[in-house]
Amino acid sequence: DIQMTQSPSSLSASVGDRVTVTCRASQSIDNYLNWYQLKPGKAPKLLIFAASSLQSGVPSRFSGSGSGTDFTLSISGLQPEDFATYFCQQSYSTPHLTFGGGTKVEIK
Protein backbone atom coordinates (compact mmCIF):
# COMPACT_ATOMS: atom_id res chain seq x y z
CA ASP A 1 0.00 0.00 0.00
CA ILE A 2 1.10 3.56 -0.65
CA GLN A 3 1.46 5.44 2.63
CA MET A 4 0.80 9.18 2.81
CA THR A 5 2.51 11.19 5.55
CA GLN A 6 1.21 14.68 6.24
CA SER A 7 2.86 17.38 8.32
CA PRO A 8 2.30 19.13 10.55
CA SER A 9 -0.62 17.36 12.22
CA SER A 10 -1.81 20.73 13.48
CA LEU A 11 -0.82 24.36 13.28
CA SER A 12 -1.95 27.68 14.67
CA ALA A 13 -2.14 30.68 12.41
CA SER A 14 -3.70 34.11 12.21
CA VAL A 15 -6.03 35.59 9.63
CA GLY A 16 -3.90 36.85 6.76
CA ASP A 17 -1.05 34.40 7.32
CA ARG A 18 0.41 32.17 4.64
CA VAL A 19 0.06 28.52 5.57
CA THR A 20 1.82 25.51 4.05
CA VAL A 21 0.94 21.85 4.56
CA THR A 22 3.13 19.06 3.24
CA CYS A 23 2.34 15.54 2.14
CA ARG A 24 4.88 12.83 1.36
CA ALA A 25 4.16 9.57 -0.46
CA SER A 26 5.98 6.34 0.33
CA GLN A 27 6.68 5.91 -3.39
CA SER A 28 6.43 8.05 -6.49
CA ILE A 29 2.83 8.85 -7.40
CA ASP A 30 3.54 11.31 -10.23
CA ASN A 31 0.83 13.96 -9.84
CA TYR A 32 -1.90 11.60 -8.56
CA LEU A 33 -2.51 13.74 -5.49
CA ASN A 34 -5.62 15.56 -4.31
CA TRP A 35 -6.37 17.87 -1.38
CA TYR A 36 -9.60 18.17 0.62
CA GLN A 37 -10.97 20.45 3.33
CA LEU A 38 -13.09 19.02 6.16
CA LYS A 39 -15.24 20.96 8.58
CA PRO A 40 -17.39 19.38 11.32
CA GLY A 41 -20.94 18.73 10.19
CA LYS A 42 -20.29 19.73 6.60
CA ALA A 43 -19.60 17.81 3.43
CA PRO A 44 -15.85 17.63 2.73
CA LYS A 45 -14.72 19.79 -0.13
CA LEU A 46 -12.28 19.07 -2.95
CA LEU A 47 -9.74 21.89 -3.20
CA ILE A 48 -6.98 20.70 -5.51
CA PHE A 49 -6.78 17.75 -7.92
CA ALA A 50 -3.83 16.40 -9.89
CA ALA A 51 -1.46 18.07 -7.43
CA SER A 52 -1.90 21.62 -8.71
CA SER A 53 -5.27 22.05 -10.45
CA LEU A 54 -7.72 24.27 -8.58
CA GLN A 55 -11.23 22.84 -8.34
CA SER A 56 -13.90 25.10 -9.80
CA GLY A 57 -15.26 27.54 -7.24
CA VAL A 58 -12.31 27.25 -4.87
CA PRO A 59 -10.69 30.60 -4.02
CA SER A 60 -7.36 31.31 -5.71
CA ARG A 61 -5.62 31.73 -2.34
CA PHE A 62 -5.44 27.93 -2.32
CA SER A 63 -2.67 26.38 -4.40
CA GLY A 64 -0.96 23.03 -4.70
CA SER A 65 2.41 21.94 -5.97
CA GLY A 66 4.68 18.95 -6.18
CA SER A 67 5.24 15.75 -8.08
CA GLY A 68 6.69 12.34 -7.38
CA THR A 69 6.74 11.94 -3.59
CA ASP A 70 6.58 15.46 -2.15
CA PHE A 71 3.61 17.79 -2.31
CA THR A 72 2.44 21.00 -0.69
CA LEU A 73 -0.85 22.79 -0.14
CA SER A 74 -0.54 26.51 0.42
CA ILE A 75 -3.10 29.03 1.60
CA SER A 76 -2.05 32.61 1.00
CA GLY A 77 -3.92 35.11 3.14
CA LEU A 78 -5.73 32.79 5.55
CA GLN A 79 -9.42 33.66 5.95
CA PRO A 80 -11.70 32.88 8.93
CA GLU A 81 -13.55 30.26 6.88
CA ASP A 82 -10.27 28.41 6.20
CA PHE A 83 -9.91 27.13 9.75
CA ALA A 84 -10.52 23.45 9.12
CA THR A 85 -8.76 20.13 8.69
CA TYR A 86 -6.97 19.39 5.42
CA PHE A 87 -6.22 15.96 3.96
CA CYS A 88 -4.14 14.81 1.04
CA GLN A 89 -5.15 11.69 -0.89
CA GLN A 90 -3.31 9.62 -3.47
CA SER A 91 -5.15 8.09 -6.41
CA TYR A 92 -2.11 6.44 -8.02
CA SER A 93 -3.27 3.06 -6.77
CA THR A 94 -6.94 3.59 -7.72
CA PRO A 95 -9.25 2.03 -6.83
CA HIS A 96 -7.27 1.60 -3.59
CA LEU A 97 -7.14 5.13 -2.23
CA THR A 98 -5.15 6.28 0.79
CA PHE A 99 -5.25 9.54 2.70
CA GLY A 100 -2.78 11.48 4.76
CA GLY A 101 -3.31 11.79 8.50
CA GLY A 102 -4.73 15.31 8.23
CA THR A 103 -3.62 18.79 9.29
CA LYS A 104 -5.84 20.81 11.58
CA VAL A 105 -5.50 24.56 11.02
CA GLU A 106 -6.49 26.44 14.16
CA ILE A 107 -6.80 30.08 15.08
CA LYS A 108 -3.81 31.52 16.90
Place this chain on the structure above:
Amino acid sequence: QVQLQESGPGLVKPSQALSLTCTVSGGSISSSEYYWTWIRQLPGKGLDWIGFIYYSGSTDYNPSLKSRVTLSIDTSKNQFSLKLSSVTAADTAIYYCARFVIFGVGWVDNWGQGTLVTVSS
Protein backbone atom coordinates in the same frame (compact mmCIF):
# COMPACT_ATOMS: atom_id res chain seq x y z
CA GLN B 1 -25.20 20.05 -8.71
CA VAL B 2 -25.23 16.48 -7.49
CA GLN B 3 -25.95 15.90 -3.80
CA LEU B 4 -25.35 12.81 -1.69
CA GLN B 5 -27.10 12.01 1.58
CA GLU B 6 -26.30 9.20 3.98
CA SER B 7 -29.02 7.52 6.02
CA GLY B 8 -29.14 4.73 8.55
CA PRO B 9 -28.93 3.96 12.27
CA GLY B 10 -26.61 6.07 14.37
CA LEU B 11 -26.15 3.34 16.97
CA VAL B 12 -25.23 -0.27 16.32
CA LYS B 13 -24.56 -3.01 18.86
CA PRO B 14 -21.25 -4.87 18.85
CA SER B 15 -21.19 -8.00 16.65
CA GLN B 16 -24.15 -6.75 14.63
CA ALA B 17 -24.09 -5.32 11.10
CA LEU B 18 -23.87 -1.65 10.22
CA SER B 19 -26.05 -0.71 7.24
CA LEU B 20 -26.07 2.67 5.53
CA THR B 21 -27.66 3.95 2.34
CA CYS B 22 -26.57 6.87 0.18
CA THR B 23 -29.19 8.65 -1.89
CA VAL B 24 -27.90 10.56 -4.90
CA SER B 25 -29.89 13.51 -6.24
CA GLY B 26 -29.21 15.92 -9.08
CA GLY B 27 -27.44 13.32 -11.20
CA SER B 28 -27.66 9.71 -12.33
CA ILE B 29 -25.92 6.95 -10.44
CA SER B 30 -25.84 5.01 -13.72
CA SER B 31 -23.11 7.16 -15.23
CA SER B 32 -19.99 5.40 -16.51
CA GLU B 33 -17.90 8.38 -15.41
CA TYR B 34 -17.92 7.68 -11.67
CA TYR B 35 -17.23 5.19 -8.94
CA TRP B 36 -19.49 5.45 -5.90
CA THR B 37 -17.57 5.15 -2.69
CA TRP B 38 -17.68 4.98 1.09
CA ILE B 39 -15.05 6.62 3.25
CA ARG B 40 -14.93 6.84 7.03
CA GLN B 41 -13.22 9.08 9.56
CA LEU B 42 -12.28 7.33 12.78
CA PRO B 43 -12.37 9.50 15.93
CA GLY B 44 -9.34 11.76 16.10
CA LYS B 45 -7.80 10.03 13.13
CA GLY B 46 -7.56 10.25 9.40
CA LEU B 47 -9.75 9.05 6.58
CA ASP B 48 -10.13 5.41 5.56
CA TRP B 49 -11.31 4.37 2.13
CA ILE B 50 -13.84 1.53 2.54
CA GLY B 51 -14.69 0.57 -1.03
CA PHE B 52 -16.03 1.43 -4.48
CA ILE B 53 -19.02 0.27 -6.47
CA TYR B 54 -19.57 0.94 -10.16
CA TYR B 55 -23.02 1.35 -11.72
CA SER B 56 -22.64 -2.13 -13.21
CA GLY B 57 -22.35 -3.57 -9.71
CA SER B 58 -18.64 -4.34 -9.80
CA THR B 59 -16.87 -3.61 -6.53
CA ASP B 60 -13.48 -3.18 -4.93
CA TYR B 61 -12.79 -3.08 -1.22
CA ASN B 62 -10.11 -1.97 1.20
CA PRO B 63 -8.20 -5.20 1.92
CA SER B 64 -8.30 -4.47 5.66
CA LEU B 65 -12.11 -4.52 5.62
CA LYS B 66 -12.80 -6.82 2.69
CA SER B 67 -13.94 -9.80 4.75
CA ARG B 68 -16.68 -7.72 6.43
CA VAL B 69 -17.82 -5.26 3.73
CA THR B 70 -20.52 -5.55 1.11
CA LEU B 71 -21.49 -2.70 -1.22
CA SER B 72 -24.60 -2.78 -3.36
CA ILE B 73 -26.28 -0.42 -5.81
CA ASP B 74 -29.90 0.21 -6.81
CA THR B 75 -29.95 2.22 -10.00
CA SER B 76 -33.76 2.39 -10.01
CA LYS B 77 -33.67 4.31 -6.72
CA ASN B 78 -30.41 6.18 -7.42
CA GLN B 79 -28.97 4.72 -4.23
CA PHE B 80 -26.00 2.68 -3.13
CA SER B 81 -25.46 0.98 0.19
CA LEU B 82 -22.85 -0.21 2.65
CA LYS B 83 -23.05 -3.22 4.94
CA LEU B 84 -20.28 -3.81 7.47
CA SER B 85 -20.66 -7.00 9.47
CA SER B 86 -19.43 -8.01 12.91
CA VAL B 87 -18.79 -4.46 14.07
CA THR B 88 -16.77 -3.52 17.14
CA ALA B 89 -16.12 -0.25 18.92
CA ALA B 90 -13.23 0.28 16.50
CA ASP B 91 -15.80 0.80 13.73
CA THR B 92 -17.23 3.88 15.45
CA ALA B 93 -16.71 6.65 12.91
CA ILE B 94 -18.24 9.26 10.67
CA TYR B 95 -19.22 7.49 7.47
CA TYR B 96 -19.25 9.45 4.21
CA CYS B 97 -20.62 8.45 0.85
CA ALA B 98 -19.00 10.13 -2.11
CA ARG B 99 -18.53 10.23 -5.86
CA PHE B 100 -15.14 9.46 -7.42
CA VAL B 101 -14.41 10.88 -10.86
CA ILE B 102 -12.88 8.34 -13.25
CA PHE B 103 -10.89 10.78 -15.33
CA GLY B 104 -7.26 11.82 -15.38
CA VAL B 105 -5.73 11.12 -12.00
CA GLY B 106 -9.16 10.55 -10.44
CA TRP B 107 -10.58 12.41 -7.45
CA VAL B 108 -13.57 12.61 -5.12
CA ASP B 109 -15.57 15.60 -6.28
CA ASN B 110 -18.75 15.30 -4.22
CA TRP B 111 -19.29 14.07 -0.68
CA GLY B 112 -22.25 13.63 1.62
CA GLN B 113 -22.27 15.45 4.94
CA GLY B 114 -21.41 12.27 6.76
CA THR B 115 -23.24 10.31 9.43
CA LEU B 116 -21.87 9.35 12.82
CA VAL B 117 -22.22 5.68 13.63
CA THR B 118 -21.46 4.62 17.18
CA VAL B 119 -20.90 0.98 18.05
CA SER B 120 -21.98 0.40 21.63
CA SER B 121 -24.15 -1.92 23.67
